[in-house]
Amino acid sequence: MSSLMASRVRQKRVAQLVSRGKRLDGRGLTDYREVQVEAGLIERAEGSARVRLGKTEVLVGVKFEMGEPFPDTPNEGVLTVNAELVPLASPTFEPGPPDENSIELARVVDRGIRESKAIAVEELCIEPGEKVFVVFVDVYVLNHDGNLIDASCLAALAALLNTKMFNYEVKEGEVKIKPGYKPLPIRNYPVAVTFAKINDKLVVDPWLEEEQVMDARLTMTVEKEGKICAIQKGGYGYFTAEQVFEASKIAREKAEEQRKLVVKE
């Protein structure tokens, strides 16, 4: 099926079902699609993971570089998240520089990792104020069937947990890479839960056809202790305060459930 938009009839049906508490693919309103996580697919990358969320498919690769720290955080490594909506993933994705959708996606993933302090960035400092490791998290969307944010956040977390760091030593100001690896120090596990508002009802993990009929979107990223560490509202509609509070409760439950798919403790 390569049509860009579901037909009007189908869109209407998707929306009508939601108002009756049902969904076209048989899920309950707060159910996720089936999630598959595979880590370590790309040997060249220091870390990688692929997440399939129903038919949505996202690959995340982690690479390191040496660079300068930011002046206000001289003792901390740098996190950079980038997202590519690769044209092979959807007929609606065009080649070219990142558009606002891919920038928003990258920044929401970034916010979750950064605000939950998932990476122990102070352990990525080589020489304070001079040299630190820069962690590049590159989100590569391979198939778009809705809810790219949750799939990307989960894949980024899985990739970071899979990431190996070089052993190195500093000799006379020169950084020498030594053989062997150690895992990237990870302290927290942020998980994003996205809602679509359809006919005034909240639906978890909207797939593409639901995204096409939704009024608005709300993402809440929850860290391991159940605190909310990032929020992003999207779309042209709105939420009431009550809906936002309801979403925060569901998000905390769902995040716990999703986290178990990636974090084995």
Add this chain to the structure above:
Amino acid sequence: MSQKKPEKLIDENDVRLDGRKLNEMRPIKIEVGVLGNADGSAYIEQGKNKILAAVYGPKEVHPKHLALPDRAVLRCRYHMAPFSVEERKSPAPSRRELELSKVIRECLEPSIFTEYYPRTSIDLFIEVLQADGGTRCAGITVASVALADAGIPMRDLVNACAAGKVEGRLVLDLTDVEDKGGEADMPLAYMPSANAITLLQMDGMLTGEEFEQVVNLALDGCKQIGQIQKEALRSKYVVAKEAETEKEEAEAGEK
């Protein structure tokens, strides 16, 4: 160049660095119709924030293929002047500015009857001349006033205000140092007539309970902002209308 980082942002009496109480907003001044060429414009000062907003349209869309058959397209650019921040910002739009342009557009569009103007565009420009935290909210506040000044039919004014958590306390309307040194910052925009939250973002860490309190705090701030927006519009349009009526009365009296 670099500001010295204060040791404490809030003292033991719950007084903030700039002397405000926890739930107190910075002083706000809004002026309406400040630019000659724009169809609508407004200027806001909120503490040290100084922001201009201008609206052009509804007008023909360029490029034409962007036109929508059933409504107007709202286009929005949030931009910071290079001299608006401590360290010069490159004038090229950053990723942050592109994201903010998107969320601001999505937050204002529900307030506009875009269906009244099919095949046209409404272009909105927000220029931050000086920034001190909370610029997206002040930008939304002033942009909504500029849209009203342009005479564009709207469901309601959009009020925006941030609240967050600083040194363990929940505070309203964070400044830049409070945002950077604090634990959480949550910008929120609200359309009172529809009880609609049209923008909600957060970074930082909040428990579920704190989250609800911060939302309610921000909603209180939005209410105050709404009053100031209305007063600003009244002081331009009601005063102008009164002057007109007085003139008419005086003329009638002469006859």
